[in-house]
Amino acid sequence: GQSLEQPSExxxxxxxxxxxxxTYQTSGFYGLSWYxxxxxxxxTFLSYNALDGLEETGRFxxxxxxSDSYGYLLLQELQMKDSASYFCAGSTDSWxxxxxxxxxxxxxxx
Amino acid sequence: xxxxxxxxxxxxxxxxxxxxxTCSQNMNHEYMSWYRQDPGLGxxxxxxxxxxxxxxxxxxxxxxxxxxxxxxxxxxxxxSPSPNQTSLYFCAxxxxxxxxxxxxxxxxxxx
Numbered sequence: 043g044q045s046l047e048q049p050s051e052x053x054x055x056x057x058x059x060x061x062x063x064x065t066y067q068t069s070g071f072y073g074l075s076w077y078x079x080x081x082x083x084x085x086t087f088l089s090y091n092a093l094d095g096l097e098e099t100g101r102f103x104x105x106x107x108x109s110d111s112y113g114y115l116l117l118q119e120l121q122m123k124d125s126a127s128y129f130c131a132g133s134t135d136s137w138x139x140x141x142x143x144x145x146x147x148x149x150x151x152x
Numbered sequence: 153x154x155x156x157x158x159x160x161x162x163x164x165x166x167x168x169x170x171x172x173x174t175c176s177q178n179m180n181h182e183y184m185s186w187y188r189q190d191p192g193l194g195x196x197x198x199x200x201x202x203x204x205x206x207x208x209x210x211x212x213x214x215x216x217x218x219x220x221x222x223x224x225x226x227x228x229x230x231x232s233p234s235p236n237q238t239s240l241y242f243c244a245x246x247x248x249x250x251x252x253x254x255x256x257x258x259x260x261x262x263x
Contacts, residue, residue: 084254138200
């Protein structure tokens with residue numbers, strides 16, 4: 043089964059803030075990554091947290107707490123173009139094995 | 153331009169007819185991976201490669217083969233495709249602990 047759990051869908055209005063949570067059960071994750079995927083497109087890399095704490099990149103921020111096996115992606119000042127699926131993911135070893143959550147569909151309404 | 157190139161983008165084939173999906177990257181990355189994406193399941197890793205001639209199984213390797221004879225290329229081989237391998241496939245490459253670049257995807261239908 044999935045080692046990373048995230049909500050299946052979140053709906054919000056333009057200009058709002060959305061937080062997508064991700065919890066993981068597997069020990070030894072080498073950090074947590076986030077990806078965006080628009081319908082029919084390839085995933086694009088958003089952010090990577092190797093250490094605990096908050097990483098900010100423009101309107102998007104990502105947080106990791108290893109002690110809680112938990113992270114989140116924060117989308118601020120939502121725009122219509124942010125409507126997409128967002129995936130958390132992580133590497134479980136140093137050799138290349140990589141796992142994704144099932145994805146969160148973010149729907150932005152006017 | 154840094155990129156991962158997959159071919160073909162779309163493929164319809166019949167059960168049992170061997171096929172190969174090619175993947176090439178121009179960034180000299182050590183790590184390359186193949187994923188399949190099915191509705192509600194996210195991306196699941198099929199195989200990955202740490203460098204030339206070094207490959208290992210991901211979470212869903214059954215029915216697939218890979219090879220890494222050159223650093224830039226990482227083809228995915230389906231020796232005898234079956235309908236349950238109908239899916240959207242992505243190749244990815246990276247240097248560190250996170251997947252950085254994905255190909256545009258190959259939508260495969262096996263009838």
